[in-house]
Amino acid sequence: MSNPLFEEQIKSGFIYLPMIRLHMAGLTIITFLVFLFYPSQSISYYLARSVKPEMFNIALYTVLAFISYLTVKTTVFSIQNVIVISIKDWFLYTKISVGTYLWGRISYGLFYTTFLILLFLPVILVSASVSAVGPANILAIILMIYLFILILFFLGLLFYTFFRKQHWVLTLLIWVVVILILIISPYIFPLNHPTVLLSRLQVSTDLSSDLMIPLKVSLISITALIFSSWLSIFLYKRSLNVKKG
Amino acid sequence: MLVHIFLYAASLDHNAILGFNGVYKENSWTPVIIRISNNGQAMSGNLVIETENSSTAIEQKRRYTKPVDLPENSYKEFFYVIPIGHHNKDLKYYFETNESIVFEKIIPLKQRGLRRNFILGISPYPDLGFLNDHKEIGNRSISYPHIDNLPHNSSAYDSVDIISIHREMMDKLSFLQFRAISGWVSRGGILVVWGGKSPSPSKWNYLPSEITGLKQIEPDQILSEIEDVKVPADSILLNLLRTPEKNRLVRSGGLDLISVRPSGKGSIFFISFDYSEALRNWPGLNRIWDIFFSAIQKDDQFPIKMKEDFLLENYIAMFDNSGFTYLERTNVALILFLSASASISILIFIYFRRKSKYLKIFTMSLMFFLLLLPFLIFINLFNKKFRNDSYVLSSDIIYQTNNSDESIHYKDIFIGSSHKTRSDIILGDDSLSILKQDKIEDLSIEMRPEIVLQNIEMDRWSSQIYRLERIIDSLITIKQMPGEFIPSVEIINKSDHYIHDTFLLYKGKKYLGENIMPGDRFIGHISEESDFYSNNPLLETTARLYLDLMDLENTVLFCGFISDEISPLEFSNKGWKKKSVQMLISTLHSGDFNE
Incomplete structure (x- = not known):
């Protein structure tokens, strides 16, 4: 591993038996739900009545909740309460640059979110295939979930760089912010707010226009969050150097 | 222009009939008839019915439009067949010209539609004595539509299990109505035709027996074949029939009483006498209705399941492997097992090799396998073959x-x-x-x-x-x-x-x-x-x-x-x-x- 942070996180967070257990538990629960809510009728039954089996929504939102939980926990570095090297130690005892630190965190974030999405993708695909959701619509939904998870990750990263501590209050704070965003967003984007976006994408006939605004907003948010994190780390490192000096 | 519209609207009388005298079934195709008479000057435009069946998850609004010409002093009727769902709000219909909306009216859905199929009784007699003590009829709704209000489209009858019709009324059906009903029968409907009024042969060559005449009989001897209870009448009118051997169902004293003929998935029953007069309180009618109900295709174990002849299902069923690839539960189990075992094995492998310097390779291979699996599933589920097999x-x-x-x-x-x-x-x-x-x-x-x-x-x-x-x-x-x-x-x-x-x-x-x-x-x-x-x-x-x-x-x-x-x-x-x-x-x- 070229990046020491990435390697550190893989070793302390990812390749870690409780983590594997956690992932398997999530997969088991969602698999169980899929069987529980498996549609009892053939797909043509639902097609003819313009109703959808609820299974896709159940699987989708369970996966989303689970992945969000894991992502937020990971960003504030405290899954399974493992003590890890703090940001202060990195800058005090190594000669790591701000860029390397940030890239280490981001690359692991990208890796981990991709891993989570891929882990649950078979379940999502299976549930979508029996729930009258078109392939293109599924891909659009997966893309939006991925972006949502990334935003959560970068939000967590920003909060971590602000407070520089791993504490459950931080997790709570992130959730409060996310819930606030969900509540406020319908007033800002009446047609594209996240609470209806996933439902809309399932039945959308014009994906390119339906995706355009959410995609732009997500990418702008991610860029802004990365920049803020960088600024926060940069200022923190400078303050450390001032103290040392 | 406002005056213009006002004049237009004043010259138009219109009314709408929903379902069969207001009786309809939820989540089913439902007939709507709109009749318009124009007493003023000629006009043309569109007659539109709007429905909304939006639920929390799905927005669903539909417009059914029919271009309409209304000449001076004309009277026209327009038949629609529209699906009405569980969440349906009141229907709205309006007539619009290029300039504006001439009239607009709500068809209220005062009560929710029925959950199960119902029976239609088409009879010349105002009080039609269906048997209220029959357990099936007691549980079902019966509607008595006027013959003019019968839809012209076979899908409109999807929510009907049995049509009970007198033979003289059947002869009054228009060609389109007859074709719609016969189409419905071939898709699984039960048509029950009662005779005993007229000696003439049926206009439609559709019954299981040929009517050759009419005879007055003493019912006690003949009808005891069906139910050995005294009939509360001295004489009844019975059609003389010529029935092919395979169509005979009940025969007594050399006379055919009930005959039946399969047509497609459904059946046509012909009863040589009439139930609505002398036989009204005769328990033998219970037996006869038992026969009709036993011919209905039983719904399966899902209570809300509708008859299979719902249009789309028919046509999807026509093709093998068409429509969605519907995964069996066992296939799903297999896929999920595969995904779980693949990820577990790779994770465990990495866990045991965590101190190795090949960490990067293991991480990469993990991602590769995880990527491969959904990719293969995706290809399998939505491959080109299925997309080309259109329904x-x-x-x-x-x-x-x-x-x-x-x-x-x-x-x-x-x-x-x-x-x-x-x-x-x-x-x-x-x-x-x-x-x-x-x-x-x-x-x-x-x-x-x-x-x-x-x-x-x-x-x-x-x-x-x-x-x-x-x-x-x-x-x-x-x-x-x-x-x-x-x-x-x-x-x-x-x-x-x-x-x-x-x-x-x-x-x-x-x-x-x-x-x-x-x-x-x-x-x-x-x-x-x-x-x-x-x-x-x-x-x-x-x-x-x-x-x-x-x-x-x-x-x-x-x-x-x-x-x-x-x-x-x-x-x-x-x-x-x-x-x-x-x-x-x-x-x-x-x-x-x-x-």
Whole structure:
């Protein structure tokens, strides 16, 4: 591993038996739900009545909740309460640059979110295939979930760089912010707010226009969050150097 | 202009009838009749019904538009068949001209629709004595629609289990009504026809027995075959019948009492006497109704499951492997097991090698395997084969016949790729696309389409495409060739068109025909069965779609097409949308045909 942070996180967070257990538990629960809510009728039954089996929504939102939980926990570095090297130690005892630190965190974030999405993708695909959701619509939904998870990750990263501590209050704070965003967003984007976006994408006939605004907003948010994190780390490192000096 | 509109509105009387006297079933196709009389000056515009069946998850609004011409002092009725769902809000209908909306009215859905199928009673008698103490009838709703309010479209009867009709009323059915009901029977309906009033044969050659006369009998001896209880009447009228042996169900004293004939998936019962007068309190009627109810196709174990003949299901069922790839639970288990075991094994592997310097390679391979698995599942679920196997669904809109001898039936057919939900079909208000193809429009002013479909995109995965199909049975004649060694029919092409892809259908077997030039004739031999359009699946689909609705028993059917062939390749071509195929069908009933 070229990046020491990435390697550190893989070793302390990812390749870690409780983590594997956690992932398997999530997969088991969602698999169980899929069987529980498996549609009892053939797909043509639902097609003819313009109703959808609820299974896709159940699987989708369970996966989303689970992945969000894991992502937020990971960003504030405290899954399974493992003590890890703090940001202060990195800058005090190594000669790591701000860029390397940030890239280490981001690359692991990208890796981990991709891993989570891929882990649950078979379940999502299976549930979508029996729930009258078109392939293109599924891909659009997966893309939006991925972006949502990334935003959560970068939000967590920003909060971590602000407070520089791993504490459950931080997790709570992130959730409060996310819930606030969900509540406020319908007033800002009446047609594209996240609470209806996933439902809309399932039945959308014009994906390119339906995706355009959410995609732009997500990418702008991610860029802004990365920049803020960088600024926060940069200022923190400078303050450390001032103290040392 | 306001005054103008006010004057328009004042001169129009209109009313709407929903379902069968307001009785309808949820999540089912429901007939709506709107009658308009125009006492003022002529006007034309669109008559629109708007429905909204939005739930929390799905927004679903539909508009059903019909172009309408209202000449001076005219009276017209317009039949719609629309689905009404569980969440449906009140229906709204309005008449709009180019300038504005002339009138607008709400059809309230005061109570929710029924959850189960109901019975229709069509009778000349105002008090129709259905048996309230019969357990099935007691549990079911019965509606007594006026014969004029019976829909012309077989899908409108989807929510009906039994139609109980008196024979003289059956003879009063219009051709379209009769065809709709017979189509419904062939898809699983039970038609119960009561005789005993008139000695004349039935107008429709459809009953299981032939009526030869009328006789007054003493009921006690004859009807004891059904129920050995004294009949509270001295005499009843009984039709004398000539019944083929296989159609006889109950016979007593040399007289046929009940006969039955299967037609498609359904049955037609004929009872030689009338229940509504002398026999009203006779317990034997319970027995008879038991017979009818036992003939109904039982719903399966899901209480809300509707009859299988719901349109779309029919047409999806026509193709193997079409529509969605519906995964069996075992396949799902397999896929999930595969995904779980793959990720577990890789994770454990990495766990044991965590101190290795090859960490990067292991991480990469983990991602690769995880990526590979959903990719393979995706390919498997939505591969090209399934997308090309399109389904056809018909909104089964049969527009109307005009008053001349020619009958012209129209059908709208959706041909869609295999993964779209019905909620994506938007019924627009622009009907020009279909009207332009309606070349014989000037024959009758009523001959207009009911539903127009638009906003159908071709160039996307999720595309819905449609075309208009016209079925014409007046441009060809079919008759049996006498004196031929092999049973043969002669088909004459009276049209100006070249008829291609012809075939004959007799007793479920297909006999390939030849292409027929205008004015030419073709002699078809019913001898060698042949493959049915193996090289032209779309035409086959179109033909089967329509023929599926017809009662083809003991009928020789000729079918051909008079337009360019449509190949599946054109699915990806925008020009396809403009193409239409015209289908010619002519039948020769078995009574005229001797093998």
